[in-house]
Amino acid sequence: MAKTVLVTGASSGIGKATAIYLAQNGYNVYGAARRTERIQALKTFGVKPITLDVSKDESISAAIEQVLKEAGSIDVLINNAGSGSYGALEDVPITEARNQLEVNLFGAARLIQLALPKMRENRYGKIINLSSVGGKVGLPMGVWYHASKFAIEGLSDSLRNEVRQFGIDVIVIEPGGTKSEMTTIGSEALQRTSGDTVYKGLANGIKKMYTDMEKRAVEPIVIARLIKKGIEAKHPKTRYIGGAMAKPMLYLRKILSDKMFDKILMSQMK
Template identity: 55%
Template sequence: MSHNLSMKVALVTGASSGIGEATALKLANAGYTVYGAARRVERMAHLADAGIRPIRMDVTDDASMQEGVAKIIAEAGRIDVLVNNAGYGSYGALEDVPMDEARYQFEVNVFGAARLTQLVLPHMRARRAGRIVNITSMGGKIHTPLGAWYHATKFALEAISDCLRLEVRPFGIDVIVIEPGGIRSEWAGIAADKVRAVSSESAYAPQGNAVADSLAADSTQRRSSPPELIGRTVTKAVTARNPRTRYAVGYGAKPMIFLRGVLPDRTFDAFVRRATGVPSN
């Protein structure tokens, strides 16, 4: 198959909704050939109508990721941008969350991104160019009640990104972290359902119900930014000559990260408890 080697190619995971969908559309509008990856291809029919190439991929299935990358290379001949966006929030008290769920949270949010990066890097190194964008969260810099496993994955992806940035620089590859704040998407509703499922009737019920209510509120327009903001930021980062290493964008991201850096631990704890409505005793 002949390849259009002048057109840059992007792979975006979690593209069926929210940040992934918005990012895929923004990159396509910027002139990229975009492959939108998700488990449910049927949810991306509207993206296909916009010129995006849907691809079935499960970031917890190694064969699925290998097949997806091979398909893109066979069709397009290159991968210039990888956006590791697939992820979800598993909330609940540490004591309540089953270890299988904790491991799955890491499989989706960390190991899937790391493995897909492994698969894409040889092709980027061969061209001595590329951009890897990891969608972490302001949750990779702060902590909130009942979010231990989710925050652990985002802290981990931040660390992986920093180490990877050092490793791949000699090959002309950039690693960029996007740290969204509150974004209008399915994420907060799913996280609210998770915490209700495990901690709404346990010893942590007062905290669980408060956190679930706070997350549900975050899923509304009142306390969130549109996912298109992240799509624009990703596009800005991958098209910049010298991109920043981090972009904190979206509702609350910059002020929350700033406060975490300047407040003592217990003062920040008290602030977050008040913000989420969690009782202190």
């Protein structure tokens, strides 16, 4: 019997590619997103579109209830929905910061809470949390995005050892540069928030670095294949890394001192 998968943030990028790829490989896939009109086309690929706003508890509860009612279980939960809001900490309104954490962290946590009881009952489950290289490396002008992704890393590490006893695996995916509309949206937000403040020099440097990275960004299917690999591994790794500059960046972060790494990082923004 086909495993049932719920993919959040399925309207574009990694989420869309993953939903389609898994459906093409025999999974029963629900692709969820806030922008309902953008996921209707997923039906063409055998993906069942479902409306979900991860910042609203009632929407999360309704989505989980619908999948459980129709499919009987959620075997694989892929927490991919996320947003990237950029600007200097001094410039970003706290209301926007809270929204970033609501979407990237608390929404994922609530989905996990509601999916776990059935996974425990079945003694089987895969929880895939999309982090980022930005969950290990903090860039200036992205404090709240990085805070949310660092938090997802910690949540996953703690959760992994809570639910292992029930036959449930928790897997973190750490993409590097990947083609996505989020990069463009983030760059525009950065300029809007800090492009004309005392941080404008740094904002321009970050924008340049993102532009350079976009040229090397991989297609989302690269990350979709990583996710499938994690799902199907009998003994999955705790983390899978892929995308432009991901492995060298994380390697340097691991072996260098904070100050040496900062020096190399900031040199890319000149």
